[in-house]
Amino acid sequence: MNPNVKPDDFMVDAQGRHVPVANIDEVDLLRDQTVRAIVSQAQQLQSQMRDFKASAHADVQEFVDLSAERYGVSVGGKKGNLTLSSYDGTLSVKIQVSENIRFDERIQAAKQLIDECIHAWTEGSSSEVKALVEHAFQTDKEGKISIGRILGLTRLRIDDPKWIQAMTAIRDSMQVVDTATYLRVYRRDTPQGPWVAVPLDLAKL
Numbered sequence: 001m002n003p004n005v006k007p008d009d010f011m012v013d014a015q016g017r018h019v020p021v022a023n024i025d026e027v028d029l030l031r032d033q034t035v036r037a038i039v040s041q042a043q044q045l046q047s048q049m050r051d052f053k054a055s056a057h058a059d060v061q062e063f064v065d066l067s068a069e070r071y072g073v074s075v076g077g078k079k080g081n082l083t084l085s086s087y088d089g090t091l092s093v094k095i096q097v098s099e100n101i102r103f104d105e106r107i108q109a110a111k112q113l114i115d116e117c118i119h120a121w122t123e124g125s126s127s128e129v130k131a132l133v134e135h136a137f138q139t140d141k142e143g144k145i146s147i148g149r150i151l152g153l154t155r156l157r158i159d160d161p162k163w164i165q166a167m168t169a170i171r172d173s174m175q176v177v178d179t180a181t182y183l184r185v186y187r188r189d190t191p192q193g194p195w196v197a198v199p200l201d202l203a204k205l
Contacts, residue, residue, distance in 0.1 A: 009021040009022075011024060011032070049200065053183055056093070056183055057095070057181070057183065060082065060084065060093065060095055063084070064082070081094075081095065081096050081097055082094070082095040083095075088191065089191035090187060090188050090189065090190065090191060090193075091185075091186070091187050092185070092186040092187070092195065093183070093184075093185055093186075094182075094183070094184045094185075094186070095181065095182070095183060096181070096182045096184065097179055097180070097181050097182075098179065098180045098181075098182065099176050099178075099179050100176070100177045100178045100179065100180065101147050101174055101175065101176055101177065102144075102147075102174075102175055102177050103145060103147075103150070103170075103173045103174060103175070104173050104175050105173070106169050106170075106172055106173035107145070107150070107169070107170065107173040109169050109173075110166045110167075110169035110170045110173060111137060111166075113162050113163070113165055113166035113169060114133055114153075114163070114166045115133075116162055117158075117160055117162050117163045117166065118130050118133065120162070121160075129156070129158070132152070132153065132156070133153065135149060136149040136150050136152060136153050137149075137150075150170060151170075153167070153170065154167045154170055154171065184197060185197070185198040185200070186198065
C-alpha cells in the first residue's frame with residue numbers, strides 16, 4: 001500500500017461514486033496521474049498560445065498605427081487582412097479575417113424566384129441551370145445551405161429580370177454572423193523560395 005495514501009482518502013469515479021484510494025488498482029491510479037499531467041500541460045500551453053496570439057496582434061497593430069502616423073500610408077488590406085514581411089523577404093506574418101455568413105428568410109424568396117425562372121424557360125435551355133440550382137440549394141446533415149454554391153449562382157450571366165431579382169434577394173439575404181481572425185506565420189530559406197507555414201497545430205508538428 002502507498003504510504004502516502006491516508007485511510008480516508010478517496011477518488012470520484014466516472015459514475016460519481018466515492019471510492020477509497022486504497023481500493024483502486026495502481027494501474028488505474030497511474031493512468032489518472034498520467035492523464036491529469038498531460039491535460040495540465042496542455043492547458044498551460046493553450047494559455048501561452050492565447051497570450052502569444054494577443055501579443056502578436058498587438059505588435060502588428062502597433063506597427064500599423066506607427067506606419068500610418070509616420071508615413072501617412074495605410075498598411076491594412078481588405079476587411080483587415082494584412083501581410084508583413086521581414087527585410088530579407090524570408091519571414092512573413094499574415095493576419096486574415098474570415099467572416100461567418102448565413103442566409104436569412106429572404107433566401108426562400110430568392111429560391112421561389114429562381115424556380116419561377118426555370119419553369120418559364122424552355123426545358124432544353126434550362127436543364128443545366130436547373131441542375132446547378134438544385135445542387136446549390138441542397139442542405140448538409142445539419143440542414144445548412146452551402147454559401148459557396150449559392151454564391152456560384154450569382155456569378156452566372158443570365159439576362160432575365162426575374163433571375164436578376166433573385167440574385168439581388170440572395171445578396172440581400174446574406175448576414176455576417178461573426179468574424180474570426182487568424183494569425184499565420186511563414187518562413188522560407190531564400191527570398192525566391194516557397195513559403196512554408198510555421199505550424200501552430202499539434203497535429204502538424
